[in-house]
Every structure is written in C-alpha cells, then in structure tokens.
Amino acid sequence: MNLSYYPLDLKLKHTFQIARETRDIQKNVVVLLKDTDGVDGVGEAAPTRFFGEEVKSVSSVLDQSIDLLKQANPFYLEDITLLLKERFPGDAAARAAIDIALYDMIGKKLKIPLFQLLGLKQPTTTVTSFTIGIDTLEKMCKKVDEAKDFPILKIKAGFKEDIETLRKLRKITKAIFRVDVNTGWTFHEAREKLNCLENLGVELVEQPFPVGSIDALRKVKRHAKIPIFVDEDIKEAKDIPAFSGAVDGINIKLMKCGGVREAIRMIHTARAHGLKIMIGCNIESSVSITAAAHLTPLVDYVDLDGHLLVTNDPYTGVTVDKGRLTLPAGDGLGVSPRNDKALSSSQDWCKQTVCP
Ligand code: MG
Secondary structure, eight states, X not given: OEEEEEEEEEEEEEEEEOSSOXXXXXXXXXXXXXXXXXXXXXXXXXXXXXXXXXXXXXXXXXXHHHHHXXXXXXXXXXXXXXXXXXXXXXXXXXXXXHHHHHHHHHHHHHTOBHHHHTTOOOOOSOBBOEEEOOOOHHHHHHHHHHTTTOSEEEEEOOSTTHHHHXXXXXXXXXXXXXXXXXXXXXXXXXXXXXXXXXXXXXXXXXXXXXXXXHHHHHHHHHHOSSOEEESTTOOSGGGSGGGTTTOSEEEEEHHHHTSHHHHHHHHHHHHHTTOEEEEEOOSOOHHHHHHHHTTGGGOSEEOOOGGGGBSOOOEEOSEEETTEEEOOSSSBTOOEESSHHHHHHXXXXXXXXXXX
16 A cells, blocks of 8 residues: 655634634644555544644654555554554554545445444434634624534633633523533532533533543542543543543544544443443544544444534535534545545645655
8 A cells, every 4th residue: 555645734714722722723634545456545634732743743653654554455454553553652643544544445445435334324313513612702602603503512611701601602592512621620610610500501511620630520420410521531442441430421532542443442442331422523624524423323422523613624525414414425434525626736745745
C-alpha cells in the first residue's frame, strides 16, 4: 500500500471556545492509502493539543508508517493497528487516520459499507447533539437560535457564569441539554451546580473534573441525579475498568482511541462494566465523522457534529437533518470529495511535498 497525506485546515463558523481553550481553525490531516490493485481508502487525523498531538507529530508518524505499510496486507487489521500502537503509543489521532483509511479500503474491496463490515444493521434513527461553545450570553443565545432544528444541544460549560447562562438558554429552547464541563469544575462547584442543573432538563454532564479525579467522581455520582460521563479521562479500553462504579458512562472518540478497531474494543469493555456509551468527535471533516457514524448502532448517545461546525469541509459523507444522521450510500465509509477542485488542490499539494 502507498500512503500519502495532506494538511486540512478546517475553518470554524464561530470561534470555538471550551473551558480551557479558544480557536478559529482546526488543523487536521487527511490520509490516503492506495493498494496495488488500485483500491484506495481515506482517513483523517484531528489531533488535539490536550493529548500532546499536532499536525507536526501526525506527519512524523505518517512518514514513519510509509515503509511499514508498503508490504502490508490491509486485511491484517489487528496486526497493523497493534504494531502502530506499539510504535506510536501517544499518537492516537495519527493512528486513527490509518485505521479509518484501512477500513474504508477493505469495505471498498469487499463492496460493502463499513457498518456491514462490522456486522451491524444500517442505523436509521440516530440523532446527534449539536455543540454550543462558550461565548458571551448574547452570542450563545444566537447560536442556540441558529441550532433550533436540533432536538439535543451539547452546551459547553466550566466557566464562572455557566449555570446562569444555562438558565437563560433554557428559556429560549425546549431542546434536551447535555452539559460538557471539559474538566472545568472543582468538587464543591460540582455539588452546587449539579443541584441547579436538575431542573433544567439536563440529560447528562460530561467530564466535570480534571483528569484523574476518580474519588471525586465517585462521591458526586452517589448524590447526583444527573448521569455523569467522562471524556478526557478515558482514551482507550484499558482506562475503563478504573471508572467502573465511579461514573455512568464514557465518551468514545476515534481520535482519542486510535480508530474504529479500538473504539469497538472500548464499547465491549464499557458494556462489561455496566457503563453507557456516547460516541463523540473533535472538529473533523466528513471523513472521520462518517467513520464514527457507522458505529452508532453500538452506542447510547451520539455527538457527531464536528463537520457541521466548519465552513470548508472538503468531503461529503453522513448528512444531518434536524439532528438525524443518514449514512451515505457507498462502500467503505461512503465519503466522496465535495468537488474536483478540493481533490485536485489537495493532490497538487501532495505531489509538491513530503508525500510519496
Ligand atoms: Mg467532551
């Protein structure tokens, strides 16, 4: 297999702010694999600084993977993904890009969509939440108004006036709220704020505390009426058992865990520990969002809106209507370049730079 890649700067519709950071552009990398029979596969890495990844580190992993994949049989997914994990343990987003591209390629070779390759029925009733980032109250109200077609909103919290803001937002929408604190609360804040949220139609609260606060989570869960989920705390399957009994559920992301194969391992591990499962995302194009959408029959909650937050998604894939996801027809992921221009400019870039 030949591996090539190009950088993808996704422009955000609104400045995206969460409890710990703000950004206008998400810097991702698109990976293309091509086998000797001409069948190709596409994947994407959306690195996050929180986990120590960036475009440079992704590129370095991809450069080092070129030789490794050259003679590899794409059907040996277990061997390839384990070898990559052994070599690049801290580079989950880069590994996810290769994993996704391999699944896309195998689906195309077998002429079946990814969900079928995974032994799943086509999802037909999946509804995603839509994310409202932190902003001024006026702008958050405007964002909620713009998102009025979505029945579920994920509101970013973890700032001083977050409860007051949620109360105000509650007055202008009937949507279900999921609240993502992104590690922004202390234990005392959480006790107080969770009480306030009980009357605001909040379905769940995600990652209230800094990573590693298992005792605090366990104490809060004892009293909280709202389910508590962790996201930043759990990257892969081996992280899950420690949280058994301490939380109600986990948020799985392909970019955190290294791709489809590890995500499935996590789903089974979480189920064995009686945990609910959300599948979430970073700010990503339709490539990796669509890959995650193929897994939705296995989860309880879906938060796959990363491609809806950007203005220059170069691919088409899963579509969203009033929050409801529809997978594209087609084998593998089923994604296609949005137009020839997007594809040719990326291929030009590829020819001129480090890609083989
Ligand atoms: Mg989160």
